[in-house]
Amino acid sequence: MALPQRNPLAKHWNLDSNCVFLNHGSFGATSTAIRGEQRRWQDLLEDEPVRFYEDLAMEFMEDARKALALMLKCDAEDLALLENATTGVNTILRSLEFNEGDEILVPDHAYQACRNAIDYVSKRWGAKVVTVNIPFPIESSDQAIDAIMSGVSERTVLAMIDTVTSPTGLRMPFEALVGLLEGRNVSVLLDAAHGIGMVPLNLDQLGASYTTSNCHKWLCAPKGSAFLHVRKDHQVNIHPLTISHGMSFPLGDSTRFRHEFDWTGTRDISALCSIPATIDYMATLVDGGWPAIMQRNHDLVMEGRRILCERLGIEAPCPESMIACIATLRLPAGGGAGIPLHEPDPLHKVLQDKHNIQVPVWSWPSPEGRYIRISAQIYNHVDEYHYLAEALAEELGLN
Numbered sequence: 001m002a003l004p005q006r007n008p009l010a011k012h013w014n015l016d017s018n019c020v021f022l023n024h025g026s027f028g029a030t031s032t033a034i035r036g037e038q039r040r041w042q043d044l045l046e047d048e049p050v051r052f053y054e055d056l057a058m059e060f061m062e063d064a065r066k067a068l069a070l071m072l073k074c075d076a077e078d079l080a081l082l083e084n085a086t087t088g089v090n091t092i093l094r095s096l097e098f099n100e101g102d103e104i105l106v107p108d109h110a111y112q113a114c115r116n117a118i119d120y121v122s123k124r125w126g127a128k129v130v131t132v133n134i135p136f137p138i139e140s141s142d143q144a145i146d147a148i149m150s151g152v153s154e155r156t157v158l159a160m161i162d163t164v165t166s167p168t169g170l171r172m173p174f175e176a177l178v179g180l181l182e183g184r185n186v187s188v189l190l191d192a193a194h195g196i197g198m199v200p201l202n203l204d205q206l207g208a209s210y211t212t213s214n215c216h217k218w219l220c221a222p223k224g225s226a227f228l229h230v231r232k233d234h235q236v237n238i239h240p241l242t243i244s245h246g247m248s249f250p251l252g253d254s255t256r257f258r259h260e261f262d263w264t265g266t267r268d269i270s271a272l273c274s275i276p277a278t279i280d281y282m283a284t285l286v287d288g289g290w291p292a293i294m295q296r297n298h299d300l301v302m303e304g305r306r307i308l309c310e311r312l313g314i315e316a317p318c319p320e321s322m323i324a325c326i327a328t329l330r331l332p333a334g335g336g337a338g339i340p341l342h343e344p345d346p347l348h349k350v351l352q353d354k355h356n357i358q359v360p361v362w363s364w365p366s367p368e369g370r371y372i373r374i375s376a377q378i379y380n381h382v383d384e385y386h387y388l389a390e391a392l393a394e395e396l397g398l399n
């Protein structure tokens with residue numbers, strides 16, 4: 001079968017033409033223009049490294065923070081630029097001090113790498129990890145709110161909440177949850193890895209203690225670009241994982257938080273420097289800019305989900321209001337059971353090698369089964385979901 005067409009906007013990417021790419025969610029994908037932009041920054045750096053780092057880098061990083069702050073509706077001074085959301089989560093967890101018996105709350109849909117960081121830190125301090133089960137399938141956001149709030153106790157000091165969950169693709173009611181949790185003196189660490197560029201974020205209004213998001217996923221910035229937002233009242237307690245010059249640098253009219261996070265040793269900041277151009281460039285690709293991109297991706301993933309449900313004879317596991325631009329479905333035929341979340345199901349390889357489709361398939365314990373997660377980005381076309389549906393029907397013996 002011939003490979004399906006992509007959206008005409010795919011001409012702005014250089015995605016492998018032999019691949020039906022339905023997994024923007026895992027690592028994003030960067031347009032050709034922004035790949036060129038990053039190379040431009042790398043060249044500028046290597047043309048005169050000393051001038052770049054000593055005279056220019058801080059200004060470039062400030063430009064990136066300002067561009068992000070405009071989109072995130074927050075103070076640029078409250079942002080730290082990092083390589084990825086895992087680093088953002090670790091930065092918070094490993095800066096905080098816990099008392100024995102303190103409780104850290106985390107839903108069972110959390111991203112495993114970030115959950116590992118919670119387990120690591122809890123063990124060191126003698127804190128307790130309270131895992132709450134979020135039902136899946138789920139009927140409403142209220143069910144998620146009830147599940148999470150029922151796990152809060154007098155001892156809860158921190159909760160890690162997702163904007164959009166990785167294994168189950170649920171757009172969480174994070175705005176309401178942040179208000180409820182912070183209102184009970186529980187600091188929220190918002191894992192917004194699937195955040196900027198996927199869902200609108202208004203960080204000052206949101207009021208979460210800590211928010212981290214990847215720019216290399218839904219913003220389509222180059223790999224190794226992310227931010228951490230720390231509310232002003234917490235900044236004195238939060239330090240980068242790498243302690244460097246910033247700790248002793250004369251304060252001037254800046255903050256210790258700024259100094260410490262702006263210099264964590266020599267690193268390639270070309271991806272971070274590319275953020276302002278990425279924000280502007282992507283917005284030119286679709287009439288209506290970023291809000292239109294998010295809406296369009298949402299509509300397309302909903303259509304993709306409908307196509308798969310219909311062809312495979314399965315029910316959608318959550319309402320449309322709990323979908324952003326990724327959607328997870330439980331496949332009708334078993335298989336894959338017992339394979340941990342982070343190992344791909346053999347079906348993933350069959351889809352990749354035999355049908356040229358890149359889409360994640362994994363097992364998930366709650367409830368146990370085999371799951372597939374589709375993504376929608378502006379380069380995708382509805383025909384790609386039809387193609388996936390036919391491939392799945394063939395492999396699952398549903399013809």
Ligand SMILES: Cc1ncc(COP(=O)(O)O)c(C=O)c1O
Nearest residue numbers: 084085086087111166191193214
């Ligand atoms: C919910 C969630 N948190 C954190 C991450 C980690 O992102 P990174 O590997 O860029 O740190 C991911 C990646 O997929 C994710 O989905």
